[in-house]
Amino acid sequence: MELELSYILSQIFTIITYVLLAITYYAKDRKTVLSLSFLSIITNSLEYVFLNAYSGMAMCILALIRNIIFLIDEKKNGKREKNNAKDICILVVLYIIAVIFAIFTYEGFFSLLSVFATVIYTYSVWQKKTKIYKLCGIPIGVLWILYNAYVKSIFGIILEAVLLICSITGYIIEVKEKRIKDSKQ
Numbered sequence: 001m002e003l004e005l006s007y008i009l010s011q012i013f014t015i016i017t018y019v020l021l022a023i024t025y026y027a028k029d030r031k032t033v034l035s036l037s038f039l040s041i042i043t044n045s046l047e048y049v050f051l052n053a054y055s056g057m058a059m060c061i062l063a064l065i066r067n068i069i070f071l072i073d074e075k076k077n078g079k080r081e082k083n084n085a086k087d088i089c090i091l092v093v094l095y096i097i098a099v100i101f102a103i104f105t106y107e108g109f110f111s112l113l114s115v116f117a118t119v120i121y122t123y124s125v126w127q128k129k130t131k132i133y134k135l136c137g138i139p140i141g142v143l144w145i146l147y148n149a150y151v152k153s154i155f156g157i158i159l160e161a162v163l164l165i166c167s168i169t170g171y172i173i174e175v176k177e178k179r180i181k182d183s184k185q
Contacts, residue, residue, distance in 0.1 A: 010050035018159035023172035058101035117143035137167025
């Protein structure tokens with residue numbers, strides 16, 4: 001198997017993407033998660049450009065739109081603990097965009113794995129609780145591992161597995177910290 005420059009570049013961008021994402025699972029606030037995620041989306045989209053993985057690239061575009069909306073909303077309206085009707089409308093619009101992108105980039109069932117992962121991730125950052133974000137990271141990780149296998153991204157598979165472990169450990173740490181905090185009260 002001959003390694004082409006485009007494949008090598010895709011794998012370099014994959015490594016950068018997953019380093020940034022791994023850090024998000026240890027973040028304490030939503031703004032940090034969204035900011036680091038924004039940077040990782042840019043590198044992730046470049047990875048998929050080099051792999052000619054169009055559904056993954058389309059989901060990166062959706063993720064950029066999503067994070068920009070969420071960051072602007074948080075900056076404009078401040079940090080809120082609960083979602084309101086406007087937030088629900090934003091989520092619905094993002095899901096509609098995901099469906100439209102999925103239709104245009106459909107290349108078989110496995111191309112939809114990136115769509116499913118993006119939809120779950122969008123919910124996880126929409127709902128504002130880092131505990132749920134970390135828990136949702138588990139099925140998201142499995143879906144991205146399968147998608148990376150589909151597009152033949154070796155580092156994508158390996159690093160998504162590491163990220164899945166980060167998600168699990170980040171969730172366990174948060175659950176333990178909450179139990180300790182609750183037992184002291």
